[in-house]
Amino acid sequence: MTTSRIADPSLAPSGANKIRWAWQYMPVLSLLAKKYRDEKPLVGCRLVACLHLEAKTACLLRTLKELGAEVVAAGSNPLSTQDDVCAALVEEGVHVFSRRGMTSEEYFDSLRDALRGGADVLIDDGCDLVAMVHEEFPELIPRIRGGCEETTTGVKRLRALDREGRLQFPMIAVNDAYSKYLFDNRYGTGQSVLDALLRTTNLLIAGRTVVVAGYGWCGKGVATRARGMGATVVVVEVDPHRALEALMDGHHVAPMMEAARLGDVFVTVTGNTRVIRGEHMAVMKDGAILANAGHFDVEISIPDLEGLSERWESFRPNVRTYVLKDGRHLHLLGEGRLVNLAAGDGHPVEIMDLSFAVQLLSALYIWTTRLAPGVSNVPEELDLQVGRLKLESLGIALDELTEEQRLYLDSWKED
Structure with missing residues (x-):
């Protein structure tokens, strides 16, 4: 063996x-x-x-x-x-x-x-x-x-x-x-995805519109870091509570068909399949960047992207530039795989x-x-x-409950 x-x-x-x-x-x-x-x-x-x-x-x-x-x-x-x-x-x-x-x-x-x-x-x-x-x-x-x-x-x-x-x-x-999940999914994914975007494209985040598909803990991390670097963030969600949370966190919320027309950078973080499809790619800006931060390479439909394209070229490591039949260019990072590890250090x-x-x-x-x-x-x-x-x-100590406080928390009485 x-x-x-x-x-x-x-x-x-x-x-x-x-x-x-x-x-x-x-x-x-x-x-x-x-x-x-x-x-x-x-x-x-x-x-x-x-x-x-x-x-x-x-x-x-x-x-x-x-x-x-x-x-x-x-x-x-x-x-x-x-x-x-x-x-x-x-x-x-x-x-x-x-x-x-x-x-x-x-x-x-x-x-x-x-x-x-x-x-x-x-x-x-x-x-x-x-x-x-x-x-x-x-x-x-x-x-x-x-x-x-x-x-x-x-x-x-x-x-x-x-x-x-x-x-x-x-x-x-x-x-x-x-x-x-409180730390890995939010802070880890947030920083590592933005790191992968920066090192792979060498482009500016500030002033761009970043579309984040999925506002779970990973999506929150990506949206927070992108906004912190000066991007306008649009969140795409199917869950009403998460959509409301994104709105109250200061992000725009829109369906993918609408967001597809606005975005400069797209990051999928849903764990689902075919989140970005051909109909979305058909209306994207020339030069839009597509990245996936979900586990499997199914969130961005690569067959749809290939069907819209005449060919693809590679000018930088981990970047495939698809030349569409109408002359636009869409850039796919890390072959649509987990971008923070495929194109970064995780x-x-x-x-x-x-x-x-x-x-x-x-x-x-x-x-x-x-x-x-x-x-x-x-x-x-x-x-x-x-x-x-x-x-x-880290040399940080926690406070401790007093016996009085423990009894108070365990009781239904106010005194």
Whole structure:
């Protein structure tokens, strides 16, 4: 059985430097590694992960291995994999199956290779790993104790699988932990998407109209950062409460057909399919920029874009300029994949320190606790532990309730 398959093992020194840089800014993960290092609670666990394979993820995978697990990793996006980081991980004993620029067929083959040795615990990003186990590797299910899922899209897919009565083992919705979505989805996505837009296009955000499709936590982050850089923000929503929230946050709200005529930059953050379609592209400005920050590359309809175009050209890395039959140009970033990772370095290190700390604690919980099949929340005490450790690393102390205050909050009386 192949133990790893990566692009170039000689790139390991470059990857090791990236990992060392990230580790300096991950105090919560460091504190947890220090706490559990001697105990090695994951000894005997074969942990299979499908994640974005870059330096911050490498810090999580190394920590899991340090705590005793046999760690196997596949990339969760062909354009987010960093080949030098993969090489550094293999050098440290992590089994890696990924390379940047894989075809879809190679991507799924990598997941299969990661699963062929069996699994005790899964860590997933988008639910592809869990879906493959149920569809192609049902013989592995009796051994699997459960897993963790860190994305909004993945949790939605898990809940759909659970509703159909088909989810055969417990999965913890890491995405729904406060320590994850309040910071990762909002501040992480907001900064990393704008970073990817800036480094990919080298264009000014101030004065432009940025259309944000979806006003969940990720969309709020993108809209806030774009507005902070001087853009006019138009939000497209299907949910009335989120639309009202966007309006009261100071953004314009419009349906996509109207927003398509106004936007200079479009960012989809919905987790849904065909959010920007041919009829929208047909009325966009010449030179409009299209970017997706949802997990899968289905939010911007690339077949529709190709159908409207004579050809595409590339003048900058991660930018495809489609020349439309009427002479207009539309610029697609990162092939329509997750733009902050396909065309950038992903979320800031300190943000992923929180998210990966939740992943680590959830993996430990799954390994040591027998849970019923289904989707479970991160236990509150673990979620709070991550927040406390982060504050501790910053030298910030919390106030405490007095006994009088506790009694008051527990009582229905006013005195």
